[in-house]
Amino acid sequence: MSVRDFFIKLSKIDRKYIYLVILIGLIIPLIFPPRFPQKMSPQVKRVFEYIDTLPKGSYVILSADYDPSVAPEVHPMYKAVVKHCILRGVIPIGMTLGVQGAGLALDAFTEAERVLEARRDTDYVFLGYQAGGAVVILGLGEDIKSVYKTDYFGTKTTDIYALKPVKNYRDIALVISFSGSALPATWAVYAYTKYGVKVAAAVTGVSAGDFYPYIQAGQFIGMLAGMKAAAEYEDAVNRILKEKGIGKFSTSAIRMMDANSIGQLLIILFIIIGNIGYFLSRRRK
Amino acid sequence: MRPLLEKKIPLALVFIIGIIMTLQYFVPHPISQTIYDNSLMWNRAIASMAYIMAVVSFLRFHSRRLKDKNYAPYSLVAILSFAAMALIGFIGGTGSDSLFQKMYNNMMVPLQATTFSLLAFYMSSAAYRAFRIRGVEATVLMITAFIIIFGTTTIGNYVPKMNEIVEWIMAVPNLASKRGIMIGVGLGVVATSIKIILGIERNWVGG
Numbered sequence: 412m413s414v415r416d417f418f419i420k421l422s423k424i425d426r427k428y429i430y431l432v433i434l435i436g437l438i439i440p441l442i443f444p445p446r447f448p449q450k451m452s453p454q455v456k457r458v459f460e461y462i463d464t465l466p467k468g469s470y471v472i473l474s475a476d477y478d479p480s481v482a483p484e485v486h487p488m489y490k491a492v493v494k495h496c497i498l499r500g501v502i503p504i505g506m507t508l509g510v511q512g513a514g515l516a517l518d519a520f521t522e523a524e525r526v527l528e529a530r531r532d533t534d535y536v537f538l539g540y541q542a543g544g545a546v547v548i549l550g551l552g553e554d555i556k557s558v559y560k561t562d563y564f565g566t567k568t569t570d571i572y573a574l575k576p577v578k579n580y581r582d583i584a585l586v587i588s589f590s591g592s593a594l595p596a597t598w599a600v601y602a603y604t605k606y607g608v609k610v611a612a613a614v615t616g617v618s619a620g621d622f623y624p625y626i627q628a629g630q631f632i633g634m635l636a637g638m639k640a641a642a643e644y645e646d647a648v649n650r651i652l653k654e655k656g657i658g659k660f661s662t663s664a665i666r667m668m669d670a671n672s673i674g675q676l677l678i679i680l681f682i683i684i685g686n687i688g689y690f691l692s693r694r695r696k
Numbered sequence: 697m698r699p700l701l702e703k704k705i706p707l708a709l710v711f712i713i714g715i716i717m718t719l720q721y722f723v724p725h726p727i728s729q730t731i732y733d734n735s736l737m738w739n740r741a742i743a744s745m746a747y748i749m750a751v752v753s754f755l756r757f758h759s760r761r762l763k764d765k766n767y768a769p770y771s772l773v774a775i776l777s778f779a780a781m782a783l784i785g786f787i788g789g790t791g792s793d794s795l796f797q798k799m800y801n802n803m804m805v806p807l808q809a810t811t812f813s814l815l816a817f818y819m820s821s822a823a824y825r826a827f828r829i830r831g832v833e834a835t836v837l838m839i840t841a842f843i844i845i846f847g848t849t850t851i852g853n854y855v856p857k858m859n860e861i862v863e864w865i866m867a868v869p870n871l872a873s874k875r876g877i878m879i880g881v882g883l884g885v886v887a888t889s890i891k892i893i894l895g896i897e898r899n900w901v902g903g
Binding site for chain 1: 732733739743791805806813827849871
């Protein structure tokens with residue numbers, strides 16, 4: 412068989428072999444992590460530095476507007492940002508506009524309790540889910556405690572120590588919407604435009620392109636996009652943990668990003684092989 | 697009586713509330729603010745009621761399908777899963793150590809994440825078969841795709857200025873096209889909203 416025939420045959424290979432190569436390409440780096448270096452991309456740096464330089468006791472709303480389908484990408488970001496806030500003395504207020512986000516956000520705060528010994532209602536607040544979407548965003552701009560009468564655990568928000576000085580967006584330094592949908596844009600339209608609160612987005616890699624107009628217009632201060640951003644943020648938080656002598660590092664996003672990188676390189680390789688076969692078969696015709 | 701309830705009253709309500717809320721946005725008077733606060737409460741109450749409708753609709757749909765041999769097993773699993781999660785949540789609570797949260801973390805999350813992750817396999821197969829250099833536009837698209845795919849890997853960190861190049865592609869050519877689409881959609885939303893408020897667009901009440 413000539414090289415030309417080989418490539419033409421390869422370009423028509425059954426899809427199950429492609430699936431198999433991708434599967435192997437993803438599994439091997441998960442078992443034997445290559446630990447590629449992390450370098451913070453410009454958008455991630457903007458969000459990280461913004462939180463890093465907030466005065467102690469500032470409040471940040473972390474809205475878990477995502478569901479388990481995008482959890483591998485978005486959930487590590489949520490966990491890393493929660494830890495970052497607590498490590499810097501910033502109080503994260505967890506909430507969600509999607510009913511499935513409640514369980515994921517709760518998981519992130521439970522991990523923060525375990526790793527950082529964070530105390531509920533003092534170091535963080537978790538309000539849970541509230542139905543209404545854009546109406547909830549608007550309501551928080553008037554009075555957070557009237558939208559959320561109780562937190563996720565049933566405690567009256569008027570009785571929560573950490574929420575005493577908080578009335579509405581005027582007391583919030585930043586809102587980050589973690590999502591796999593267009594909800595961060597809703598935050599920009601209603602929370603930023605109407606009330607002027609700073610907003611950032613944490614989204615999946617495929618939807619990142621949709622949000623650049625909001626960054627350029629200054630409606631978002633920055634954006635965490637996809638698994639890469641999750642790995643970069645996780646790495647940065649690990650460095651703070653190391654500085655503080657806390658050894659409980661999280662490497663889930665870093666390991667998944669290494670596997671993801673191999674997967675993406677394989678896709679590039681497939682496209683090249685497919686095109687060589689396409690060219691050779693065209694020349695033959 | 698039916699046209700009055702199904703069409704005339706909803707159209708009148710939308711017209712009156714649409715005009716009031718549009719004017720309210722520009723009036724900073726306390727009465728205007730009270731109207732706004734009350735409307736937010738009303739909205740949240742209506743959104744919560746929608747969940748009751750969703751549950752009723754879900755149960756009705758799957759109860760009907762229980763009679764169909766082909767779908768009965770799936771609908772039975774759907775109803776049982778719904779009932780089990782609801783009962784566990786009501787009885788044991790939804791705290792971090794609850795059975796509800798354990799089932800959510802160990803069943804719901806892996807199931808949904810796995811289903812979505814299958815996309816990686818379909819995408820790689822589709823890219824292999826469909827991504828062909830057939831002309832100048834396809835070549836530009838492919839070069840851009842290569843840079844973005846490579847630039848969003850951690851291996852791309854070994855190449856100097858890779859992050860900056862990816863950022864430029866996303867923040868300049870990508871942004872230009874997205875903004876054009878967004879302006880078009882925005883104008884469409886404004887036009888449709890005005891038509892709905894004025895009762896010109898009536899598809900939402902059945903035409």
